Amino acid sequence: MLEGSILYQLRAAHQPGQVGKRPLNFGVYYKNTLVALCHALEDCILDCQSQPLVITAFQRGKWYLEEADRYADLAAHSQQVVIMAAPDAGFAEHPTSQRENVELISLQADDPVAQEWHLMILAPTYAAMVLCQELMAEDYSVQGVPTHDLERKFYGFWTFEANLVQETMELAIAHIQPYNPSLAAQLTAQMQHIAQAQAQTQGRDDLGTIVARVIDYLQASQVDLNGRPVQSALDPHWVSLDTNLVSNEVQAFLRMAQLTDQADQLNPNAAAEVAALAEAIGQLLNLPVWQLNRLRLAGLLHRLAPLQQSQTMLTAGTFGRYAEDDPTAAPSCPLIPGAQVLRTMPQLRAIATIITHLTEQWSGNGQPGNLAGDAIPLESRILGLVIEFQQQLAQVKQQQPDSPDQALAALAACQQAVSDRWDPKLVEALALLVSGFQQGLQLPVNSPKISAGLWMVDSHCADDLYDVTT
């Protein structure tokens, strides 16, 4: 990694042991993926409820010129746009470059940032960032340096985390300082103003809509790849490019779920803990491994569904697909917004169904489908119970931090609703697991390595489960 680059500085600030800083995991991105991803995150600016500050790094002026017409529209919806690039002919002359709220930073040839691809967007209601560095020729292993532009490889990460975007913007502004001190001062003031506005407003742009756009653009890129003629220069490698796109579609969901975790100060580790507990219950039930993997992924993504509000939101007929009084309509259930976003990715069809039915009850009195007993998908039953148990456990840990019987107390809360809300045989399996905890059993709880979540997707996640929403 290039010393002095923004990615390098950010990683240094997040080395293990730095207080309050989570170590960063980097992933691999083809240029093909980055183009689609950045276009999606940029186009969200056009629908943003507030005006963002946008700082970008384009490597070379010529790459910016390919996007300059689009950037005129983006600038019209932004407070300020900053373009960092090594200058090429026409770089400064383009009409977008002449706009009042667009500033160019002509990077020196030896500036490490000229090897980086950045997009930082910070608004009171929207935050997103792509932070990458290109591989050097010597870093390509046996497969060699790519011959096609779209196959160029980058490494880094992307995120919706506002605090990380702000931290990185501070580094970028410090980098701009020697090039243009007055601009740096102006950017600092604008960024602080946005941070204040962010703290004061509860409203955020709908992340589901943003993620749906990311999925849409990545999928469009897949269609484009698959439609290429067989003799295309990309042909032998399109599988890798396609895999990279799918991987980032999954990443979009994992990053969305991650934000829910981070916003929940009382229970910030719910996704990882629920996934580990669900996997353990699945093992006790001797489920096949593909189902364990699918259960694990559904656990990691369960926070996409707004469960906390589900009791009030899901009164029958409030937002069903069909009018309740239409006797000709097929039976259906209300749509769960988080699960609907998942449905935009056919590879996750089964996960969407599992999450849709998390709030069913064993007795048949639950929503959204009034399903009863074994008609509720098994994984929905397992996850529903485990989510309740994990939430109870998090509460007990707060209230009785020193009690050795925390797990027993959380189990007792679940047992109260056995046969009514929960499947009795699953409560029995949970009791078995809890007795294990009492005897010293520990479950390995690992936060997912978001950049490499693909290993779980390949596990019948695209199956069509029994589902009344179809």
Next chain:
Amino acid sequence: MTDAILPTHKLLPGADLEEADLAGQNLQGVNLAGARLMGANLSRSILIGALLEGANLISCQLIAADVRANLMGANLMQADLTEADLRGANLRGANLMRSHLHRTFLAGAFLSGANLMGVNLQGADLRGTDLRGANLSGANLQGANLMQADLQGAIVTEANLEEANLQGANLAGANLAGANLLCAELEQSNLDGANLAGACLVGTVKA
């Protein structure tokens, strides 16, 4: 021998079952040590606890079979192990060259000294596997989960470990020359005495 029906627990060491159709059979605990099963169809069969030590399973079909069995020193060259369950299986010294390992479940398997040259284990769950001294030269382990795996002294030359999760893995004395470790997760992994000549470590904590 075709259309064979094998009662469980029957002792059939050294049996000649070449090309046999044993698909979907319950072969739990069967003793087939040293048996010749070349080209046999064992897809969806249940081989939990079976003894297949030194068996010849070349070009066998074991699709979606439950093979949590003893396969020590077995020859599984070109075998189709798609979606087979080999969790915790004993595959010490087994030959898995050219075998199909798509969606094969190998978590916790004992693969020390096994030959896995050039196999495709992209995105595989290999948590806690014992791969000591195994030959993974040229294997595709991109995005594989190798948390807590033991690769001590393994041959991993020119393997693709891009974005692989090697958290807590033991790579002491492993030969990783020319391996691609781009963005691999190497936190708490042990690389003491590992050969990293020509390996790409960009995007890792070790770079």
